[in-house]
Amino acid sequence: MITENLGAKKKQLDWSNLDFNYRKTDYSFVSNWKNGAWDAGELTADHTITLSECAGIFHYCQEVFEGLKAYTTRDGDIVCFRPDLNARRMADSAERLVMPPYPQDRFVDAVEQVVRANAAWVPPFGSGATLYVRPLMIATGDVIGVKPADEYQFRILVTPVGPYFKGGAKPIRLCVARYDRAAPHGTGNIKAGLNYAMSLKSGMDAHAAGFAENLYLDSQSRTYVEETGGANVLFVDRSGKLVVPVSHTDSILPSITRRSLVQVARDLDVDVEERPVTWDEVASGAFVECGLCGTAAVISPVGEIHDDKDVVTFEEGHECMGPVMTRLRETLTGIQDGTVEDVHGWVHKIC
Numbered sequence: 502m503i504t505e506n507l508g509a510k511k512k513q514l515d516w517s518n519l520d521f522n523y524r525k526t527d528y529s530f531v532s533n534w535k536n537g538a539w540d541a542g543e544l545t546a547d548h549t550i551t552l553s554e555c556a557g558i559f560h561y562c563q564e565v566f567e568g569l570k571a572y573t574t575r576d577g578d579i580v581c582f583r584p585d586l587n588a589r590r591m592a593d594s595a596e597r598l599v600m601p602p603y604p605q606d607r608f609v610d611a612v613e614q615v616v617r618a619n620a621a622w623v624p625p626f627g628s629g630a631t632l633y634v635r636p637l638m639i640a641t642g643d644v645i646g647v648k649p650a651d652e653y654q655f656r657i658l659v660t661p662v663g664p665y666f667k668g669g670a671k672p673i674r675l676c677v678a679r680y681d682r683a684a685p686h687g688t689g690n691i692k693a694g695l696n697y698a699m700s701l702k703s704g705m706d707a708h709a710a711g712f713a714e715n716l717y718l719d720s721q722s723r724t725y726v727e728e729t730g731g732a733n734v735l736f737v738d739r740s741g742k743l744v745v746p747v748s749h750t751d752s753i754l755p756s757i758t759r760r761s762l763v764q765v766a767r768d769l770d771v772d773v774e775e776r777p778v779t780w781d782e783v784a785s786g787a788f789v790e791c792g793l794c795g796t797a798a799v800i801s802p803v804g805e806i807h808d809d810k811d812v813v814t815f816e817e818g819h820e821c822m823g824p825v826m827t828r829l830r831e832t833l834t835g836i837q838d839g840t841v842e843d844v845h846g847w848v849h850k851i852c
């Protein structure tokens with residue numbers, strides 16, 4: 502059994518220049534569900550999975566996942582951020598796809614175990630990099646008729662990463678997607694791989710046309726702003742208010758970063774409005790800043806959004822991140838790396 506790896510020397514990586522790609526680390530965590538129960542789970546140095554060709558994941562896409570990060574604080578602790586919310590969201594995602602939820606306390610314990618075992622891979626304080634933690638669950642049991650499988654695997658891999666968007670805090674350009682991502686009252690509000698499969702074609706088209714990401718409108722009416730392929734969207738209006746799009750059709754992922762930023766904004770005396778936002782309103786120039794928020798994206802500033810007719814430019818965030826997004830980003834990342842007081846108890850010490 503693998504226990505601790507804490508004394509291990511840090512890996513020799515160019516921490517400040519990491520990109521957002523998979524790099525194998527020392528250990529993953531794995532647990533299997535069989536005969537109606539999860540086994541005890543363990544760390545493994547085997548980063549492969551061998552499955553039956555008839556496993557449910559291959560046919561009917563029973564897969565859910567999560568994303569969180571481990572940080573090194575100024576004091577040298579290794580911490581993660583609100584892992585209880587990832588545990589709960591993963592259980593919600595699993596239930597929606599008729600998969601057995603992984604117990605939430607054991608989820609947090611497994612995150613602790615795998616981060617601790619890979620402590621040598623957690624980027625140092627101040628490097629701008631983090632250890633990305635990716636829990637996932639797949640149907641491993643055989644199915645041929647359309648039905649839920651009877652066996653599952655829960656796994657957590659970790660990998661050190663830099664910024665999700667190249668250029669870090671430089672404003673990116675988005676385009677409004679031609680294809681839809683999430684159906685009304687479908688699966689947009691859970692973290693299931695199938696949603697991301699839906700976004701790959703428009704993602705590749707956007708990149709080929711020189712955009713960093715897509716902005717999805719609601720697929721029912723193509724009227725309201727939803728989110729991007731991997732992050733929620735935030736706007737700042739001309740009065741300095743943070744405007745956070747919500748969905749009539751339950752098709753936006755409940756981002757943990759977004760929920761935290763709404764609280765951070767209130768703490769900073771920034772007014773917050775959570776409401777449906779129409780694309781026409783964005784196109785009319787109502788907003789002066791825009792940002793994408795998520796675990797991977799942190800807050801990435803958006804400088805422009807293009808659709809067939811319009812180019813929308815955000816006046817206060819076009820050349821560099823605007824003032825409201827900057828304050829929110831600095832406060833959130835400060836809480837995460839221990840340089841800003843964690844008044845809400847969001848930071849979870851691992852070791």
Ligand code: PLP
Nearest residue numbers: 731732733754756757758795796
């Ligand atoms: N929206 C989508 C589609 C995502 O994939 C993510 C990433 O997890 C987010 C939003 C942001 O969520 P969180 O802040 O919980 O990482």
Ligand code: COI
Nearest residue numbers: 568569731795796797798
């Ligand atoms: C995350 O932010 O954790 C995600 O899962 C988004 C993904 C596009 C990397």
